Amino acid sequence: MENPAKKMLIINGSPRKDGCTSEMINFFAGKLSILYDITVFDCFGNAFSPCCACGYCEENDGCVYSDMDGFFVTLEDSDAIVIASPVYFLSYPAPLKNIIDRCQRYYSAHFIRRIRPTVARPKLGALLLCGGSDNRFAFEVMEKQAKQIYSIINTKYAGMAVRSNTDSPAGIFPSERLEELAEDFIRFCDQ
Numbered sequence: 001m002e003n004p005a006k007k008m009l010i011i012n013g014s015p016r017k018d019g020c021t022s023e024m025i026n027f028f029a030g031k032l033s034i035l036y037d038i039t040v041f042d043c044f045g046n047a048f049s050p051c052c053a054c055g056y057c058e059e060n061d062g063c064v065y066s067d068m069d070g071f072f073v074t075l076e077d078s079d080a081i082v083i084a085s086p087v088y089f090l091s092y093p094a095p096l097k098n099i100i101d102r103c104q105r106y107y108s109a110h111f112i113r114r115i116r117p118t119v120a121r122p123k124l125g126a127l128l129l130c131g132g133s134d135n136r137f138a139f140e141v142m143e144k145q146a147k148q149i150y151s152i153i154n155t156k157y158a159g160m161a162v163r164s165n166t167d168s169p170a171g172i173f174p175s176e177r178l179e180e181l182a183e184d185f186i187r188f189c190d191q
């Protein structure tokens, strides 16, 4: 397909251009590029202000800061959102966590101002994670966070692919469920 109509936003939480997160993104994007026009957003190259808990979004549409205006337009305009990230201390690296916290504007819209849906265009969501150790707890925690975000931005969660033990001297541990997740995504798009 020369000009795919659907748009996918991949939010890349890793600072490393050739790390495991990038590998997972490249594989996933390679499989999905026949269906989606894909934008990869580099969180470390575009760091935003953290949420300052000012309460502006409890009364108003949007955020008191304007630095993420362009990002929010891209996000709202997308048909698919993929969060791709390494594990940092059982959570997301700080620039990506800032983006997650700034989604408080959608949380307030949904739960306080009761705008349903907060984002008009429905989306499909997925999560790609890699961690240096074999501790799976971080994947569970980060999946819970991602699901919470997806639930307030009109996004149906398709699932998670992970790669653990990336820092192991014992060699390379392959990604789990990455290919299946790409196939699930293709199936969901057909529905």
Ligand SMILES: Cc1cc2nc3c(=O)[nH]c(=O)nc-3n(C[C@H](O)[C@H](O)[C@H](O)COP(=O)(O)O)c2cc1C
Pocket (backbone or CB within 6 Å): 014, 015, 016, 018, 019, 020, 021, 022, 085, 086, 087, 088, 089, 090, 091, 130, 131, 132, 133, 134, 135, 138, 166, 167
């Ligand atoms: C600041 C920092 C904190 C980390 N914390 C964890 C952790 O809590 N659990 C874990 O399994 N790996 C942890 N790691 C290892 C990374 O998740 C791992 O190296 C990952 O593969 C890096 O992905 P990337 O190559 O895409 O950047 C940490 C790495 C850094 C730099």
